[in-house]
Structures are given as C-alpha cells and as structure tokens.
Amino acid sequence: MSTSDDIDDSAAPLIEHLAELRTRLIRSVLAFIVGMIICFSFGSAILDFLLVPIEKTMRDLGNPNPVMQYTAPQEYFFTLVRISMVGGLAISFPVIANQLWRFVAPGLYKNEKSAFLPFLIASPVLFLLGASFAHYVVVPLAMQFFLGFSDAASFLAAMIVEGEAATSGIDIVFNGKVNESLDITLKMIVAFGLCFQLPVLLTLMGKAGLVTAEGLGNVRKYAVVGILLLAALVTPPDVVTQVILFVVVYGLYEISIWLVARVDAKREAQLRADGYYDDEEDFDTMSDDLATDDEDPIVEDRDK
Secondary structure, eight states: OHHHHHHHHHHHHHHHHHHHHHHHHHHHHHHHHHHHHHHHHTHHHHHHHHTHHHHHHHHHTTOSSOOEEOOSTTHHHHHHHHHHHHHHHHHHHHHHHHHHHHHHGGGSOHHHHHHHHHHHHHHHHHHHHHHHHIIIIIHHHHHHHHHHHHHHHHHHHHHHTTTSOOOSOOOOOOOEEHHHHHHHHHHHHHHHHHHTTHHHHHHHHHHTTSOOHHHHHHTHHHHHHHHHHHHHHHSOSOHHHHHHHHHHHHHHHHHHHHHHHHHHHHHHHHHHHHTSOOHHHHHHHHHHHHHHHHSOHHHHHHHO
C-alpha cells in the first residue's frame, strides 16, 4: 500500500511540471504568432531594408532605377511570410527566453542562476551583432562580387566587339527575383548570427566541465580546419567573404578560449577556498614519491 502511495506522490510533481511546460510553450507560441503578425504588417518595409545592399550595389554599377521582380503569383506573399517568421522569432525571443527562464530557474541553485542568466542575455545580443555584421558588411561584399563579376564580363565583351556592328548575340542583364535575392541575405544573417553564439556555447560547456581552455588550445589546428570548411559552406564562392567569416569566427574561438580560461581559474579558486585543492599537500606527496623512487634497493637490503 505504501508503494502505491509513493508512486502517486512521485507522479504528481511530474504532472505538475508537464502542465507548467505546456503553459510556457503556449505562451511562447502565442508571442511568436503576435510577433509574426506585427512583422507581416510591416513586411514591405522590412523587405526594402533587407534588399538595401543589392539596391546600393546595382546603383553603384550604373543602374539608376533598380527593379526586383517575382514570377509566380504567390511568390511575393510567401516572401513576406518568410520575413515575418524570422522577424517574429526575433521580436518574441525576450518572451520565449523569459518563459524558458521561469521554467528552469526553480530547479537551479543560486550560483547556477547567477551563471546561467548572463548567457541568456548575451545570446540575443551576440546574434544581433552577427546579423548586423552580415547585413552591413558581408552581404554588400557578396553582392559586389556577383553583380560586379557579371558587369565586368559584359564590359569585356563590349571591348572585344568594339568598332564592329553587333549583328548577333544577346545582352545579358540582371533581373533579380525577390525570393532568390532575399534568400542570400537571410542565409548570411542567420549564419553569422549563429556563428557569433560560439563564445556563449563554449563558455557554458566550460562551466559544465565539458571543455577546458587547455583542451581548446590543443585542438586549435582542428578548429582552424573546421572554420575554413564552415566559411566555404555558408558563404558564396567569394574569397573575400570567406576570409572575413574565417577571421571573425576564429577570433570568436580565441575569445572563447580566454573566457573558458577565466571559468577554469574561478573554479580552481573555489576549490582552493573549499579545501579540495591544496598545493602544499600535492607538493609533499610528489616529494615523498620521488624520494621513494630514488632509494637504492641494495642499501635497503643491507639495512635489513
């Protein structure tokens, strides 16, 4: 009978946690839907803002009236929906983060709360920095590479046929599609925003004891190879853009090593303060071991 009561008592908290989780999820989804509706209401303005890099590049290349087109009736609508989903997630993130914190915080100790909360705040800030870097630096460079390459090819062809009547051939011009041009911008923004989460991720892993600064330093050469592969995958085939992403992510990796080193130092200081780490005892133990190893076994037998 007591066993059945114990099962009922243990099941009650689980049901309460599941009910609370459902409440938090519902609130997060509602916040996302509200944010998505708000962004959809201003979808055209957001789209114009995201297309500023390609517009500026086209004007710099001599097009005084840049035009973007869509070739399917539903294309423009679903383009605004995509923008609304990304923007809605960005707007609702504070609410989602708050719901996550309120669900997790009761099960954390005081020191764990003080350690987890700064990372919850730093994560959206770093994502915003990465997204801004992509929009204002990386995307314009990518557009200059692609559109500038086409413009240079057209100029070279004109130089070849200069002085001759153009009786054949087709003029190749850029007629940008809205969804395809936006796709490059969104991919860059998301990719750089996620890459800027590297310090948060590695520092949290350092606090959990999963990685150390020494370990991250030892695998630095492998990290360089991984970052190069990442730069080749998430950026256009433009050497300048790939080098920029590599330099930024590698810099974040070095910053992460420094942050993890600080975490290791604080952990070691705490262990010393709690009496779990004593240099004098370790030194005495090491000295005794060395003295034992240096003793001559023949002298020991003679003493016996």
